Amino acid sequence: MTTPSSPRGAERTDGASVVRIGALVPLTRPGWAEAGQHLLAGMELAVGEVNDAGGIAGRPLELVVRDTAADPQKAADAVDELARLGVAALAGEYHSVVARTAATRADALGLPFLCSSAVLDALTEQPTEWVARLSPPQSRGWQVYADFFLAAGHSRIAVAAQPSVYWATGTRILRDHLTPRGGSIVELDANALTPTALCDELADSGASALLLLVGHPDPAVPIVRAVRGDERLAKIMIGAPAGQPEFTEWATSLGDDAAAIPFLRYLPEHLTALGARVDETLRERLAQAPSFVAFEGYDTVAVLADVLHSQGVDRARTAASWPRVDVEGTRGRIRFSRVPGISVWQWARTPIQVVDRDPAEPACFRVLHVG
Template sequence: MITDSVRIGVLVPLTQPGWAEAGEHLLAGLELAIRDVNNDGGRPLELVVRDTAADPQRAEAAVDELADLGVAALAGEYHSVVARAAAARADSRGLPFLCSSAVLDALTDDPTDWVARLAPPQSRGWQIYADFLLSAGHTRIAVAAQASVYWASGTRILRDYLASRGGTLIEVDPEAVCDELVDNRATALLLLVGHPDPALSIVQAVRGDHRLGEVLIGAPAGQPEFAEWATPDTAGIPFLRYLPERLTPLGDRVETTLREQLGRAPSFVAFEGYDTIAVLADMLRSPGKDWSHVAVEGTRGKIHFSRMPGISVWQWARPPIQVVDRDPAEPDRFRVLGTG
């Protein structure tokens, strides 16, 4: 009987300045899937976990280390800028990498057959978010953004998409948000900044300003998905998450197990983690199978990959996308505001 395990290298943010809660959920999904796959028999799979701490250079070093250890594939990562660094290094090492959760369209500079992604491209998700804003009557939309490739990409996507539909995107200083919202007559403010600071201080300032009582605050990147945002101050902030209206039967079972394991409802990132292993198990146990031949029933639907215009990696073409917020009357309850 074959007992040697097939090792999968895992990249997750588990310590600051990484979003450790996202890393915890991602790893929980990955580990549950490994247990399920191994319980089904066949050559066992094993995770070799490395903490990226949201550091691109640390991720590159981890890819090299894992490649030298002989892992068969790489999985994971939440932060887009970190995933981009890891994807480039995986491509250069000729190591398959299934990116679980990062969304930057340009995950690699050039087309590659070594990298695939489960999360939707940022352009698709953020355009759906822009449609939600426009349908709610918001045409003058402000953005408070910190310096980052990810935030800059999101700002560009929103500006171009809104302009083509009669909307206006206004960049405001995160340190002078309230006055600039008033001066620019903005009806919505999008937070493209870190949490808890300066995101929380901006929310408190805007909601404490009597001039801005009707201003919608949004966070398209999805941070309010996590328990750290489950407070009265941060409820009612629409964001993107990647879940369907109904999970698959597999997803229902996974949701129950992860809820017990985490002690709270699993985020969409946990489901991305589970689906990552479901795909890699199918590939690694089928010699010669590549991304183009994947057809796996995941927690959120049937997963298969294709080439998409402007996307350099193999992409799950239609992952589910929702615009949701936390109910101000019950912050632990999510309200679906739109889908795409």
């Protein structure tokens, strides 16, 4: 286990006139730029509120933003740069494979990292004291998702997947959870099959549901269009566990075909009083309803600001404080603990919903299942 200590680049930043947090966000392709924009909007709102309240012990809080573009190497380089710049901690990242690289590098450098949105269970190969996470581990969220499909009568499920540690891990979680309950998984190679050929395979598979474990917009959008347009597949339920339908780009790309595709999002039935206020402000800033990712961004900075207020800006003290965090966030009380099988400090009570866009009103969401 890697334990916080002052060496390994954990320099103090007390002498600086500002307190800096390094923000890792995907803002350009092939990253999910809209998710990155929501994540950053939440972080920026929280930083502004911290500064309006006097900053960190009278010193302004500042985000130093780096675009990861869903590229693990860019993320690793950004972590190195931000460590040299003297940031007190790292925050953010949406893509799981990128966050895993960032977490591993942060652990090696002795730089506290609060991961906002990435869900891979194994963010680091070995248990670490330097990394904490707000989003639920993939194993928990995707099991909730599998339970929803089983309850809806779907026991034979096809997955259209691209090569990726994230997608492969998701497929394994689904199979391991479904098989003991009488379910089964049919794997379709989304890279090798055209959308038309994928429809042919799906029609012959005996599956009643298709899960999209693929990138957006390509090949997700062409696959949805092909399945929706194939009369043989009229009764097939399409799902997208990674949350692509949450964002307006999905609805814009697919129109009426965007609806009735269940996905995972990490919101409670009711936001906290803080969450309701943040929701109103983010709607104005984004000119649309904020996604759950925006609330993750806000909560990330809220937690780090609380830690920096109480512990100062020493990196080792920040990392050592994860088990003592007790912060009211937009989606509930945030506390970190050790969860079996998870290598980082984890918010164990992250709310989980299965949601889709309402076919009668695609701009609105329906909560289908709560985990």
